[in-house]
Amino acid sequence: MKKSKFITGIPKALFYLRMSLVCAWRFRSFRVLRKAAEFTGIFFKHKLLRLPSGEFKLDFYMPRYPSEAFFRAMENKLICSPPRPVSVVLSMTRACSYRCPHCYQSCDRTDELPLARLVETVRELRDFGVVAWAVEGGEPLLKFERLDAVLSEIAGLEVWVNSTGFSATPEKIARLAELNVTGIMTSIHSVDEAEHDRFTGMPGSWRRALAFLGDCRAAGMLTGFNTVLSDEAVVEGGIDPIMKLAGEQECDYIQLIHPKPSGKWLGRRLDSAISREAVAVACAAQVRYNSAREKHAPILTAQVFEESPEMLGCCCGGIDRFYIGAAGDVQPCEFVNISFGNLSEVPFETAYERMRRAFPLPCCEWICRTRAEEIAEAAAASGGTLPLPWAQTEKLVADWGTGTPTPVYQRMEIYR
Ligand code: SF4
Ligand code: SF4
Structure with a gap:
């Protein structure tokens, strides 16, 4: 099985040069090209990922290059007036057997959008130009019929499924691959199995998650961890061990999510001094793990770095x-x-x-x-x-x- 490859240094610079020429040919407008250079210049701070398909990922959140979804994303930002968002996070069910303390949707109303309206919405968003999708639950595999219906509408776009692996079967995994799912993100919040299981409230969740990722990788999908570390854990050196585990599991990405006062944690107060320190540590880790020095490690995508003023800031509300x-x-x-x-x-x-x-x-x-x-x-x-x-x-x-x-x-x- 072919593997993805991380690219840094001169080969990465040459890729950006080639991509600029392709964009110049495609857009044929100096004004648009200048904007494209500003926009993609942001992503130069990341390691480049070459996929087994021969395509490239500049950034976790952007569709792979040179897919049609990539150029549509560029057009959304550079040509559409007003600009349009590139991505959506879509929860298609709240069903979940886990009990994570940070769950941002566990206080949400319990009814589900009827399937017909859900599919209609997916079509509307697709036709509107949303090309990067994070489809999730709850646990999406628990409602596979709904998941299948959603994924069938967006097959070929940039589609990630967030799943714990709970209720995964070989048939479901094969179907996800058949539906062209780009990748799977699974929550891993600790290198310590017992600690992770305590956090999710589900015995066996850590082992299940890793086995699920291995099966998805074998089926040809990209894989990664969604990791929430407390500010204290970040400051005390918690990023390196989780990066090591992700590397051992041959993951492509790790998305480091900082604790946020929302959902079940709404009203929680964060210590601002430790938070500031944790942001500095996570940003430094992001720079290191995206450099040639860590060429073979997975790509670290720390939200605090991606949302910094030097990157894209807070892009909520349909900005991105x-x-x-x-x-x-x-x-x-x-x-x-x-x-x-x-x-x-x-x-x-x-x-x-x-x-x-x-x-x-x-x-x-x-x-x-x-x-x-x-x-x-x-x-x-x-x-x-x-x-x-x-x-x-x-x-x-x-x-x-x-x-x-x-x-x-x-x-x-x-x-x-
Ligand atoms: S697995 Fe996800 S949906 Fe389920 S409780 Fe945890 S955070 Fe919430
Ligand atoms: S997009 Fe904005 S609101 Fe959402 S997690 Fe990032 S900083 Fe917070």
Whole structure:
């Protein structure tokens, strides 16, 4: 079986040169090309991943190059006016047997968007130009019929499935590969099996996750860890052991997610001094693990680095991404528990336009942190069910205004 390969140094620079020439030919406009250079220049900070198919991934969140999905993503940002988001996180069920303390959707309403409306929504988003999909639950494999219906609509785009591997079978894995799923992300929150199982509340979850990733890799899909480490664990050196484990498992990516006060953790206060230190440590680790020095390690994608002012800032609210919960609520991000409308009640365009009005410009401030207290207070006053419905969201976001504009988007001059 062919493996992916990490590329750094001169071969990476040559790839970017070749890609620029292809983009120049494709767009044939100096203005668009300048914007393309600004945008892809951001991703030069990552190791490049060459896939067994011969395609390349510049960035975990961008479709592989030179797929049609990649060029559509570029057009969304560089040519469409106003620019469109590239990606969505779609929860297609809340069903899950795990009990993770940080779950961002465990306080959500329990009904599920009817299958027909779910599929209709997927088609709408696909036709609107959303090309990078993270499809998840709950545990998506538990509702395989729904998962199959969703994936069938977006086969060939950049599609990642977030799954614990619970209820996986060889047949389900073969079907995911048949549906052209790009990759599988599985939660691994510790190198210590017992600690991870305690966190998920599910005995055997650590072993199951690793076995599942191995089976998915053997079926030809990319693989990675979604890892939530506490700020204390990051500061105390927790990144290197988890990177080592991911390397031993031949993973392509590890997405390091910092703790956020949302969902079950809404209202939780983080120690800002330790948080600042953890951000600095994670950013330094990201630079090291994306350098030639760590050429053979998986690619580290630390959210605190990707969301820094030097990268793309906070891209929630349909700037680059947004979230649709299992019940059909359109949220700016999975970690921001407010709804711009439920798709059982309003068309997608209505919810999307409300959301875009609330987040007109890309900004550096992390909304999941800066607005968490207000959201927690509003949720407590209304019984604690999340996300806040549109009537409450509307009042809340009316005062939000904008923050510090994200430099790369200012240079690109695409949001005005
Ligand atoms: S596995 Fe995912 S959906 Fe299930 S409880 Fe944990 S975080 Fe929530
Ligand atoms: S709200 Fe913004 S900073 Fe926070 S996780 Fe979402 S996109 Fe990232």
